Amino acid sequence: MRHIGGMNTDFDIIIVGGGLNGPALALALGQAGMNVAVVDARAADMRGAAGFDGRAYAIAAASQRLLSAIGVWPALADHAQPMLQIKTTDGVVGRGPAPFFMTFDHAELGAGPMGYMVEDRHVYAGFLAAMQGQEKITLISGQSVVAQDVKAGNASVTLADGRVLTARLIVGADGRTSGVASRAGISRWGWEYGQTALVTAIHHEKPHGGTAHQYFLPSGPLAILPLHGGHHSSIVWSEKTALAAQIQALDDAGYLAALRPRFGDFLGEISLAGARFTYPLNLTVAKEFTAPRIALIGDAAHGVHPIAGQGLNLGLRDVAALAEVLTDAARLGLDIGAQDTLARYQEWRRFDTTLMALGMDGVNKLFSNDNPVLRGLRDIGMGAVAAMPALRRAFMGKAAGVAGEGMPRLLRGERV
Numbered sequence: 333m334r335h336i337g338g339m340n341t342d343f344d345i346i347i348v349g350g351g352l353n354g355p356a357l358a359l360a361l362g363q364a365g366m367n368v369a370v371v372d373a374r375a376a377d378m379r380g381a382a383g384f385d386g387r388a389y390a391i392a393a394a395s396q397r398l399l400s401a402i403g404v405w406p407a408l409a410d411h412a413q414p415m416l417q418i419k420t421t422d423g424v425v426g427r428g429p430a431p432f433f434m435t436f437d438h439a440e441l442g443a444g445p446m447g448y449m450v451e452d453r454h455v456y457a458g459f460l461a462a463m464q465g466q467e468k469i470t471l472i473s474g475q476s477v478v479a480q481d482v483k484a485g486n487a488s489v490t491l492a493d494g495r496v497l498t499a500r501l502i503v504g505a506d507g508r509t510s511g512v513a514s515r516a517g518i519s520r521w522g523w524e525y526g527q528t529a530l531v532t533a534i535h536h537e538k539p540h541g542g543t544a545h546q547y548f549l550p551s552g553p554l555a556i557l558p559l560h561g562g563h564h565s566s567i568v569w570s571e572k573t574a575l576a577a578q579i580q581a582l583d584d585a586g587y588l589a590a591l592r593p594r595f596g597d598f599l600g601e602i603s604l605a606g607a608r609f610t611y612p613l614n615l616t617v618a619k620e621f622t623a624p625r626i627a628l629i630g631d632a633a634h635g636v637h638p639i640a641g642q643g644l645n646l647g648l649r650d651v652a653a654l655a656e657v658l659t660d661a662a663r664l665g666l667d668i669g670a671q672d673t674l675a676r677y678q679e680w681r682r683f684d685t686t687l688m689a690l691g692m693d694g695v696n697k698l699f700s701n702d703n704p705v706l707r708g709l710r711d712i713g714m715g716a717v718a719a720m721p722a723l724r725r726a727f728m729g730k731a732a733g734v735a736g737e738g739m740p741r742l743l744r745g746e747r748v
């Protein structure tokens with residue numbers, strides 16, 4: 333990796349945003365021989381050096397194959413908790429689970445764990461280390477992109493310190509409020525959920541056994557996600573925004589007292605094991621994923637509800653598709669920023685993304701209320717899925733990324 337100094341400012345691709353999806357794309361393209369710049373507003377060592385902060389990702393099996401293909405997985409493997417079972421329950425606070433619940437077990441798929449839980453600090457540190465070993469990647473961190481300009485043959489971005497970088501393509505990996513998208517005139521659709529996610533980590537007395545739990549409570553879903561070591565879990569607890577603010581304002585003892593009746597006692601005594609965060613939840617999808625010499629990936633293209641832990645997985649599917657489209661075009665000697673190259677990417681990704689975004693939205697709306705008719709329907713639906721192994725396997729295969737026609741090479745574990 334080259335740090336910028338008195339450097340070359342012309343690249344094949346400039347990626348704006350060094351969160352998770354930007355580095356993943358940079359690694360895939362750098363390995364394929366392209367010159368890539370990654371510009372991130374945050375300082376690189378900030379997140380890599382952070383302590384255990386409770387944020388963690390459910391990495392689906394297909395995403396894990398991609399992380400292996402781009403060389404990041406070895407750094408994560410020792411910190412990853414295999415997810416062996418997912419239990420979903422339609423619950424009522426203080427009343428415990430409803431009569432029907434669904435269990436998804438990896439043994440039914442016969443293809444290894446359904447996914448892995450890995451803490452954010454390990455994922456980011458893994459990306460940073462892999463980028464540091466890659467000659468073709470120039471990381472510019474602690475610098476914002478403040479302007480962009482697109483011409484017939486190339487595009488450029490201006491950094492806050494006045495430097496101008498040029499490339500044939502600019503990729504917006506700059507998150508839910510993507511400046512790359514808005515500067516390119518791409519508008520967004522979506523809505524606020526009126527919910528906020530309270531995110532933390534807990535230590536628990538009994539081992540989790542690799543089981544993830546999702547409780548559908550009327551005010552919002554509560555996910556308990558197993559972390560490496562057996563006695564820690566990540567909590568993603570969605571509540572109506574006003575109530576979430578009140579809970580967040582409590583001291584640790586008050587916070588735990590609010591969490592316990594939602595939680596049950598199946599893990600024994602619980603205590604907080606990390607800092608507490610809040611994330612306001614909204615749905616925000618870009619109306620176009622491309623513009624002349626621009627492509628969007630990750631949350632810049634689609635910010636979804638965290639209900640099924642699919643946000644990063646969706647982003648990595650963008651990474652796989654875009655990396656493949658761009659490397660195929662480059663090998664054929666085509667312009668990687670040309671409209672028909674980018675159209676292939678948009679076509680590949682837009683349908684899947686819209687389905688997933690609306691799917692998460694629908695599940696959240698169906699479950700986040702206490703209407704007795706909907707509650708009955710939910711229990712019938714859960715009972716039906718629980719009774720039908722084939723349907724259950726289909727759900728699991730989709731979530732793990734086992735199934736799916738036209739899967740990009742990286743998601744099959746192959747390099748582009």
Ligand SMILES: Cc1cc2nc3c(=O)[nH]c(=O)nc-3n(C[C@H](O)[C@H](O)[C@H](O)COP(=O)(O)OP(=O)(O)OC[C@H]3O[C@@H](n4cnc5c(N)ncnc54)[C@H](O)[C@@H]3O)c2cc1C
Binds near residue numbers: 511611642
């Ligand atoms: C509570 C919660 C739980 C979640 N749990 C899961 C889970 O279990 N599994 C999962 O798959 N996903 C999960 N997600 C979703 C996941 O966190 C996101 O999808 C993912 O982090 C998006 O990554 P990204 O790289 O696209 O964007 P971001 O992580 O938002 O990164 C964007 C980057 O762009 C940079 N940037 C912005 N503007 C500029 C600029 N002008 N110039 C330079 N840089 C700029 C920012 O500094 C930032 O580093 C969860 C999300 C939430 C809120």
